[in-house]
Amino acid sequence: xxxxxxxxxxxxxVEEKVELTEGHWEVVxxxxxxxxxxxxxxxxxxLTKAIGKKLGPDKGNNKYLYELxxxxxxxxxxxxxxxxxxxxxI
Amino acid sequence: xxxxxxxxxxxxxxxxxxxxxxxAMAHAKTFLAPKPVQDFMGYPHELADxxxxxxxxxxxxxxxxxxxxxxxxxxxxxxxxxxxxxxxxLGTSDPxxxxxxxxxxxxxxxxxxxxxxxxxxxxxVGAKDLTKDVLNDWYNxxxxxxxxxxxxxxxxxxIDTAEITMAGREILNHIGMGQKYSNEILGKVQKIGNNxxxxxxxxxxxxxxxxxxxxxxTGVAVKLPIDVKGAxxxxxxxxxxxxxxxxxxxxxxxxxxxxxAGTSWTLSTHASEAGNFxxxxxxxxxxxxxxxxxxxAALELGxxxxxVGECGHAWRVAYSFWNTLTGIGYGADxxxxxxxxKQLDPNYPQPQHICELTNDLIKSGKIKVDPSKNDDLxxxxxxxxxxxxxxxxxxxPGGQFIIPRELxxxxxxxxxxxxxxxxxxxxxxxxxxxxLLTDDLMEVRVKGALPRATALNNVVxxxxxNFMATICAICKAQFTKVLPKYGFDMSMVGGVHxxxxxxxxxx
Amino acid sequence: MSTLTIIYAGLFYIxxxxxxxxxxxxxxxxxxxxxxxxxxxxxxxVTQTGxxxxxxxxxxxxxxxxxxxxxxxxxxxxxxxxxxxVLARHLRYFTEPVWFWVNIVQxxxxxxxxxxxxxxxxxxxxxFLVDRVRYISTPSDYLMLVLLIVIGSSGMLMTFVAHTDIxxxxxxxxxxxxxxxxxxPQDPILLIHLALVALLMLIFPISKLLHAPGLFFSPTRNQxxxxxxxxxxxxxxxxxxxxx
Numbered sequence: 001x002x003x004x005x006x007x008x009x010x011x012x013x014v015e016e017k018v019e020l021t022e023g024h025w026e027v028v029x030x031x032x033x034x035x036x037x038x039x040x041x042x043x044x045x046x047l048t049k050a051i052g053k054k055l056g057p058d059k060g061n062n063k064y065l066y067e068l069x070x071x072x073x074x075x076x077x078x079x080x081x082x083x084x085x086x087x088x089x090i
Numbered sequence: 091x092x093x094x095x096x097x098x099x100x101x102x103x104x105x106x107x108x109x110x111x112x113x114a115m116a117h118a119k120t121f122l123a124p125k126p127v128q129d130f131m132g133y134p135h136e137l138a139d140x141x142x143x144x145x146x147x148x149x150x151x152x153x154x155x156x157x158x159x160x161x162x163x164x165x166x167x168x169x170x171x172x173x174x175x176x177x178x179x180l181g182t183s184d185p186x187x188x189x190x191x192x193x194x195x196x197x198x199x200x201x202x203x204x205x206x207x208x209x210x211x212x213x214x215v216g217a218k219d220l221t222k223d224v225l226n227d228w229y230n231x232x233x234x235x236x237x238x239x240x241x242x243x244x245x246x247x248x249i250d251t252a253e254i255t256m257a258g259r260e261i262l263n264h265i266g267m268g269q270k271y272s273n274e275i276l277g278k279v280q281k282i283g284n285n286x287x288x289x290x291x292x293x294x295x296x297x298x299x300x301x302x303x304x305x306x307x308t309g310v311a312v313k314l315p316i317d318v319k320g321a322x323x324x325x326x327x328x329x330x331x332x333x334x335x336x337x338x339x340x341x342x343x344x345x346x347x348x349x350x351a352g353t354s355w356t357l358s359t360h361a362s363e364a365g366n367f368x369x370x371x372x373x374x375x376x377x378x379x380x381x382x383x384x385x386x387a388a389l390e391l392g393x394x395x396x397x398v399g400e401c402g403h404a405w406r407v408a409y410s411f412w413n414t415l416t417g418i419g420y421g422a423d424x425x426x427x428x429x430x431x432k433q434l435d436p437n438y439p440q441p442q443h444i445c446e447l448t449n450d451l452i453k454s455g456k457i458k459v460d461p462s463k464n465d466d467l468x469x470x471x472x473x474x475x476x477x478x479x480x481x482x483x484x485x486x487p488g489g490q491f492i493i494p495r496e497l498x499x500x501x502x503x504x505x506x507x508x509x510x511x512x513x514x515x516x517x518x519x520x521x522x523x524x525x526l527l528t529d530d531l532m533e534v535r536v537k538g539a540l541p542r543a544t545a546l547n548n549v550v551x552x553x554x555x556n557f558m559a560t561i562c563a564i565c566k567a568q569f570t571k572v573l574p575k576y577g578f579d580m581s582m583v584g585g586v587h588x589x590x591x592x593x594x595x596x597x
Numbered sequence: 598m599s600t601l602t603i604i605y606a607g608l609f610y611i612x613x614x615x616x617x618x619x620x621x622x623x624x625x626x627x628x629x630x631x632x633x634x635x636x637x638x639x640x641x642x643v644t645q646t647g648x649x650x651x652x653x654x655x656x657x658x659x660x661x662x663x664x665x666x667x668x669x670x671x672x673x674x675x676x677x678x679x680x681x682x683v684l685a686r687h688l689r690y691f692t693e694p695v696w697f698w699v700n701i702v703q704x705x706x707x708x709x710x711x712x713x714x715x716x717x718x719x720x721x722x723x724x725f726l727v728d729r730v731r732y733i734s735t736p737s738d739y740l741m742l743v744l745l746i747v748i749g750s751s752g753m754l755m756t757f758v759a760h761t762d763i764x765x766x767x768x769x770x771x772x773x774x775x776x777x778x779x780x781x782p783q784d785p786i787l788l789i790h791l792a793l794v795a796l797l798m799l800i801f802p803i804s805k806l807l808h809a810p811g812l813f814f815s816p817t818r819n820q821x822x823x824x825x826x827x828x829x830x831x832x833x834x835x836x837x838x839x840x841x
Binding site for chain 2: 626631634638639642643661662669673720723729736738740805814815817818824828831835839
């Protein structure tokens with residue numbers, strides 16, 4: 001995977017620092033379920049809303065997701081979940 | 091493979107023309123398309139033994155089909171007027187990113203094999219044999235051009251490097267050197283219906299979710315209908331509008347406009363993409379096939395109007411080419427076009443840009459807006475290259491500059507233009523257009539955004555601008571990713587209909 | 598008849614033939630090659646009259662060049678309009694009686710040669726001085742300017758310093774036009790001047806001098822911006838419609 005230098009840190013090194021907690025697994029599992037149903041990763045908006053519905057409104061926001069996945073739920077969480085990254089004008 | 095790290099250019103007070111640094115971007119090579127991707131497109135995936143003959147044969151074919159290519163390769167006098175006009179040259183200082191030098195990569199081969207002077211005196215006229223080195227230069231530098239046409243504005247003969255880049259990519263594809271990003275997307279749009287690869291059920295689920303969001307937010311049941319037969323308007327919009335931030339905000343804006351105006355409208359799963367990467371590849375038939383999905387959807391749904399959402403190159407293809415490619419438009423008397431014309435409402439331009447539609451509705455008082463809802467914003471507008479230099483809105487030349495600005499000014503109270511030489515027909519590309527919006531070209535994208543970032547920085551300093559509106563999915567995606575590297579907040583970029591969505595008054 | 602006369606007469610017949618046939622072929626070739634898509638650089642005129650006006654501004658004022666580089670524009674314009682006046686002045690060697698308007702431009706044409714050579718010198722200097730222009734310049738780009746400068750200066754030399762026998766010269770050219778070859782005047786400066794002009798005529802249709810006809814065929818400049826109102830289809834593209 002080609003990765004640019006993000007905010008002065010190396011992406012690969014950061015990824016290793018993520019220890020998967022219960023909270024991470026909730027997100028990863030949702031991503032995998034969504035992918036199994038729709039053959040594409042969910043939009044960030046869909047992800048936050050679904051997490052909010054499932055785990056309560058305090059978790060259904062970008063802030064919570066970014067705390068779990070500091071390099072972006074779309075990019076980092078999808079990668080950990082093993083989902084192919086969607087491409088297009090995005 | 092990790093992409094090489096690179097320095098982020100420093101923003102100066104004005105856009106500086108750099109000294110040449112030869113080979114500065116020779117390493118930037120976008121990923122080649124693998125076999126399955128090329129197979130689907132009907133292209134080989136690697137060079138055959140006769141690649142050179144095959145390339146020259148294709149070049150001859152294109153020279154016979156495109157007057158632009160033939161005239162442009164002949165007419166250049168190397169006057170140098172274009173040398174400081176390309177954002178990629180300004181951002182990278184690589185001389186091969188000067189428009190004329192980019193053209194010369196092909197012109198040298200054209201002269202060698204297709205002109206008397208180049209056959210007799212190659213050294214004298216700068217003619218060169220087609221070698222693997224030349225081919226690699228083609229691949230690298232024809233993927234460092236966003237086909238934005240800024241050079242063509244300034245050329246005394248109107249030479250448009252985009253035409254040469256497109257021909258270059260077409261030849262490269264033909265001999266097995268396709269670009270992964272663009273060709274993968276062309277596969278998805280033909281197999282699934284949109285560039286993103288968003289299947290119908292996912293799209294439906296997304297739209298339902300958005301309806302819930304809008305109702306929760308406004309208390310009004312604004313709908314996002316899809317595949318509704320007999321609707322008046324078919325809205326064709328880039329699939330990024332269904333998926334990405336800030337794109338989605340504009341989609342919400344379109345829905346609110348149709349709701350407020352009481353116009354029945356529909357999206358289409360079959361034509362869930364306005365974008366047409368066939369343009370970037372320069373392949374007429376691919377572009378036609380992709381565009382034909384919209385004609386098919388329009389016939390199937392029986393709509394009377396076709397409206398295009400916020401997408402720059404899509405608007406070029408829709409406005410300039412749809413009539414040619416698919417008969418969406420007027421003035422033709424062939425059976426192919428007549429079939430569609432019987433259905434479309436002649437009281438409206440076909441296709442119509444969403445900004446034309448919304449601006450008309452606001453001006454005629456059919457929808458009401460409250461610009462003070464956007465009083466937290468000081469707004470500037472980025473003219474997207476394909477809209478600015480390859481299309482029009484309204485009936486007058488230059489409507490493509492005036493109408494979006496009129497629309498913005500009717501929904502916001504604070505608006506400032508960026509510097510004159512960076513807007514209108516002189517606008518700078520975002521740096522991600524033309525099939526370059528991929529992570530493997532991040533260095534090219536970041537550096538290519540320097541002129542725009544410089545112009546933006548100046549209005550931020552002078553007028554405290556905190557929002558740059560634009561009407562292109564690529565611009566939005568590119569800027570949200572690249573501007574933070576220059577220290578701007580990613581949320582300061584968004585669509586014009588994002589502003590409309592905030593200001594519109596719903597019943 | 599002297600060998601020299603035969604050489605020069607032959608040279609001008611061949612050069613004229615190749616110039617006319619070469620240019621005619623190129624123009625034919627451009628006009629038969631279709632432009633399948635509407636690609637005017639916008640904002641563009643929405644009527645045919647508007648296009649004529651746009652093209653006229655390009656041809657007469659070099660409008661696009663004016664937008665891009667003031668130095669190149671000044672030198673380029675000086676050269677081209679100097680050349681135009683100089684060429685007009687030269688018509689007196691090919692007409693009898695001399696057309697009245699040629700007599701009117703005659704005194705201006707004399708000094709226009711200075712405009713022309715100054716412009717050329719400026720364009721040549723840019724090729725050396727601006728790193729970006731130096732990078733894109735091929736040997737032929739320099740030589741073309743040098744060729745024109747030598748043609749211009751040899752002409753100026755004969756106008757202002759060492760007058761040549763223009764009556765004999767006119768007899769030579771009128772003779773060529775009526776296929777009644779007369780002796781070429783044996784003035785070395787004139788012979789150099791004439792030989793280089795013939796060379797210029799020879800290379801015109803196979804060189805970048807094709808920018809002259811090319812401009813008129815440039816789709817980004819000569820197309821009307823009306824794709825929504827009028828369907829524009831090339832013959833090879835229209836065949837695709839029949840498959841649907």
